[in-house]
Amino acid sequence: MASETDLALRGGGFLLVEVSPDRVFIPEELNEDHLQLKRMTHNFVEKEVAPRIEELEEKKEGVITSLLRQAGDLGLLGLEVPEEFGGLSLDKYSTVVVGEEVPRGGSFAVAYAAHTGIGTLPIVYFGTSQQKAKYLPALASGEKIAAYCLTEPGSGSDALGAKTTAVLNAEGTHYILNGTKQFITNAGFADIFLVYAKVDGKLTNFIVERDMPGVSFGLEEKKMGIRGSSTRQVILEDVAVPAENVVGELGRGHVVAFNILNVGRFKLAAAAMGSAQLVLETALGYAAERKQFGVPLTYFGAIQAKLAEMAAQTYVAESVVYRTAGLMEEGFRGLDLTGDCRKEAGKALEEYAIECSLNKVLASEVLDFVADEGVQIHGGYGFIQEYPIERMYRDSRINRIFEGTNEINRLLVPGTLLKRAMSGELPLLQAAQAVGKELLSASPAGQEEGLGGVLRLVQKGKKLFLMAAGLAAQREGNALKDNQFVLMALAEMVLQIYAAESAVLRAMKLEGLEVQAKHKLFAAKASTLAAYTAFNSLEQQAKEVICAVEKGDAQATALAGVKKLARRANADLIGLRRELAAMTVEQGKYPLR
Incomplete structure (x- = not known):
């Protein structure tokens, strides 16, 4: 049996142990x-990018590529690229601090994220030494810009239903x-495309170059937001791609696709969190000036x-993103990205699939x-375009669709937990049984004051989650994986727990740091x-799950x-x-900015 310390560092393990502030x-x-x-990054975006937002919105030719090259000159495109290949080899915290500042540049942030994240990282994590x-x-x-090509009409x-084929x-x-690949970000100017196609029915990732014969493009989509x-x-159409351009293992493109989406979701959360700070700042500025x-x-x-x-809520999102950055940094420590590290990288990225999905859903x-x-x-x-809040509102909506819809990400959470429970990776069912025994014997503990x-x-x-999930697994059996009504409720419970715990642990850890008293007070x-609001939701979701899976006396006992x-x-709460x-x-x- 894994120790509590080990479980606290495992993906999804936070549900099973009492995590201490020093672990986040x-x-x-x-x-x-x-x-x-x-x-x-803030200075670059404020001085170079933000003044050109209108040009970006109008898709003025050459603006976005010029800005990306400026970002490259500053090293901002190679944060996670090994130094041996022209990057900076920085940690996950660095990607967050940059990611939360870039949204001040409007749609530039989308091009930046697509290039540095899902466009470049498949090669960083799964490429051969030669490809790197x-x-x-x-x-x-x-000098070159990347794009990620998974979605199809x-x-x-x-994603596994893709029709694009690759024949040797x-x-x-x-x-x-x-x-044909659909909704491809950066397609209008990208040079390198990470394309997913099926070889003998199995998904495989390929590096495709723009100037390869047979590569062409549709017209620019007219979008609700992120218009720049x-x-x-x-x-x-009959594009001949060298066999050495296969990324990862032949027929195992799903490993690349899904794990890159994990890190993409994490990075999207950082950008969404930074955007929320900017929107709040904008709304405060207007509210302070507008008189009624x-x-x-x-x-x-x-x-x-x-x-x-x-x-x-912005504080909660920030707490979640940085907590997850700490987990991922721990998971990637010691990983050598200069050579063929696809197996080790895949394992590290898969470990925190649950947390990455929670980040994406919460922050968006x-x-x-x-x-x-x-x-x-x-x-x-x-409602008037003259005011930046109008664009911010339109731009925000795509984040619940990007990198897998929030519905798919929610379903991934309980699905992954159940798989890990059945394989013995997480003692989820044992923990659920322990909660049941505790309810039969224990009396409520006294209330503790303060953040404790x-x-x-x-x-x-x-415990509410473990009780509800345990009963659902017991009553539904294998059918639970198809009961999306119950799975969505369980996912919401996990989301509320991770969010509230991250917020509270941060406030508790702040008590021992030298920061301003008002900073600590706001966090507390x-x-x-956040915790009380989350608990109200948890109680309601637990009741709904129990009423869905239990009947009669068993339901009454569980309730x-x-x-x-x-x-x-x-x-x-009003106070x-x-x-x-x-x-x-x-x-x-x-x-707290």
Whole structure:
């Protein structure tokens, strides 16, 4: 049986143990190198990219590629590329600090993320030494731009249903690719395409170059948002790709595709979190200047309540992203990316598939909430293109679709947990049984004061999940994997637990750090609000799952167990929002930025 320390570092293991604050990484622990990189990125985006947002929105030719090359000159395109191939070999924290600043450049962030993430990383993690030497220096400098080609007109969420084919020629030197890829970011100007095609019915990843005969493109898609980014079809007609351009193992392209999407989801969350900070800043600026009934909007409680929730949820997203960065940094420590490391890299990326999906879902939905409230605070002006909040609102919506829809990502969470439970990787079912025994014998523990008590509340939430998941697995058996109603409820419970715990652990860890008292106070109040709000959701979701899988006396007994677990002290959530609003309005921006 794995120790609690080992489980705390395993993907999904946080559900089974009491995680201590020292086990999580928080943004307040960033070192001076990280902060200097963050400032440099901020200055670049503010001075070079932001002034050209309108040109980007109009797709003025050459602007986005020029900006990408400028980013390459600063080293921002090669953060995760080994130094031997022209990169910087930086840690996961560095990718977050850059990722949260880039969204200030509007649609530039989309091109940047597609290039540096899902476009370049398949070669970094799964490429051969020869492929890395050939392609990575140009990708790191911005001389060449990358794109990722998985989605097809008939297969989005069903990635394995792709129809694009690759057939080895008679000489055994080239694969002949035929098919169409849909919604490909950077397609209008990318030089290198990571294309997924089926060899004898099995998905395989290929490096395709733009100037290879038979490669053509559809027209630019007219999109709701992120209009400055390029989105086109990539059409492959008898494209001869050298056999040495296979990335990873032949017929195992799904390993590359899904694991690269894991890291893509994590990076998307960092960008969404940074975008939420920017939207909050924009809404605060407007609310402070706009007067109604002779006073600024920030005077009114209804507006203050919105600003408090916007700030608190942004804090939660930030806590989750940095916690996950710490896990991934631990998982990648010691991995040599200069050679053929596909097996080790695949294992490291797969380990935190659950957390990466949770990051993506949480941060994208926080951003959508914050952007929607930002428009509402602007009133009618929020609907006018002259105001940046209008573009931010439109741009935010794609994040719940990118990198696998949020529905697919939610379903991945309980699906992966159950697989790991059945294989013995995670003692999930044993933990569920332990909760059942505890409910039969134990009396409720006394309430603990302060953040320790809030953390105990999160721990109770874990028990609610284990109880509901255990009953669902017991009653549904193999049919559970197809019961998406129940799976979605369980996924929401896991999401709320990870989010609330990350927020509270950060606030607790801050108590031992030398940061301003008001910083600690905001974190404590935001995490308390988040935990109580999450627990209300957890209680309701547990009841819904139990009512779906249990009937009669068994249902009544289980619901009594929920009631027992859900006993908790009351908290003045309205008072917390009022205090958070005051701190947020005083700062005029996200208070912890």
